[in-house]
Amino acid sequence: MARVAIVTGGTRGIGKAICQSLQAQGHTVVANYAGNDDAARKCADELGIEAYKWDVGDHEATMEGCAKVASEVGPIDIVVNNAGITRDGTLHKMSFDDWNDVMRVNLGGCFNMAKACFPGMRERQWGRIVNIGSINGQAGQYGQVNYAAAKSGIHGFTKALAQEGARYNVTVNAIAPGYIDTDMVAAVPDNVLEKIVAKIPVGRLGKAEEIARGVAFLCSDEAGFVTGSTMSINGGQHMY
Numbered sequence: 001m002a003r004v005a006i007v008t009g010g011t012r013g014i015g016k017a018i019c020q021s022l023q024a025q026g027h028t029v030v031a032n033y034a035g036n037d038d039a040a041r042k043c044a045d046e047l048g049i050e051a052y053k054w055d056v057g058d059h060e061a062t063m064e065g066c067a068k069v070a071s072e073v074g075p076i077d078i079v080v081n082n083a084g085i086t087r088d089g090t091l092h093k094m095s096f097d098d099w100n101d102v103m104r105v106n107l108g109g110c111f112n113m114a115k116a117c118f119p120g121m122r123e124r125q126w127g128r129i130v131n132i133g134s135i136n137g138q139a140g141q142y143g144q145v146n147y148a149a150a151k152s153g154i155h156g157f158t159k160a161l162a163q164e165g166a167r168y169n170v171t172v173n174a175i176a177p178g179y180i181d182t183d184m185v186a187a188v189p190d191n192v193l194e195k196i197v198a199k200i201p202v203g204r205l206g207k208a209e210e211i212a213r214g215v216a217f218l219c220s221d222e223a224g225f226v227t228g229s230t231m232s233i234n235g236g237q238h239m240y
């Protein structure tokens with residue numbers, strides 16, 4: 001059945017691939033983004049979707065943004081919390097802002113989107129929330145206490161909200177991507193990335209589409225018995 005889906009951070013990288021895979025399932029897809037207007041315009045034109053700009057780390061902006069989407073496009077039945085940032089650095093060099101920005105956007109964004117959309121899903125007795133976690137939330141990563149804590153928090157958030165949604169046919173799942181060929185991973189210094197890739201049994205970075213396919217499955221009607229789970233898609237780098 002066709003539904004309205006929103007993908008945060010949906011105009012580039014993994015988010016854009018998720019938009020495409022949900023579109024391929026017949027859904028009406030809306031992308032949220034925070035900063036890059038050019039990329040958003042390009043993505044919206046290419047996919048023929050609407051892109052809405054707000055910062056998911058901002059509670060009020062998220063409540064308003066989702067209300068606008070619901071009134072202009074329709075009630076939101078599928079939420080993919082994909083928006084994420086990095087501010088890598090070892091703890092002794094990390095500022096409070098580096099910590100706080102990552103917690104606010106990566107973890108706070110999931111709370112804000114759920115606050116805006118979960119009540120409607122509960123009332124309509126159907127919903128799908130997929131939160132994009134990370135291998136680094138499962139295993140930790142040198143230089144990422146902020147990101148690893150936020151992503152690890154996403155996995156706990158997922159399991160708690162899954163319990164609240166289950167009896168309303170609202171499933172809540174996470175995907176934990178490994179290192180995927182995106183701008184975010186390209187920002188890792190080459191010498192560091194080489195060592196990371198050497199530890200991936202499949203022997204390469206993942207592709208955004210490989211994450212998107214997992215999201216499409218979790219958002220389908222057929223996945224109604226899958227909730228509170230974490231799907232690891234990481235080329236075997238971490239078996240959890």
Ligand code: CAA
Nearest residue numbers: 088089090134135136141142143178179184185188189192
């Ligand atoms: N374990 C132990 N020691 C390590 C280490 C590791 N994994 N990595 C580096 N070190 C050591 C280095 O050997 C070095 O020691 P010496 O000075 O004795 O040689 C020391 O730590 C400092 O290392 P750097 O020179 O790398 O320090 P830096 O301050 O210049 O940079 C850093 C630190 C920014 C964290 C850099 O190492 C880095 O970018 N690391 C990659 C972090 C990463 O993987 N980010 C993922 C981004 S993508 C993403 O997050 C998506 C996703 O979900 C997977």
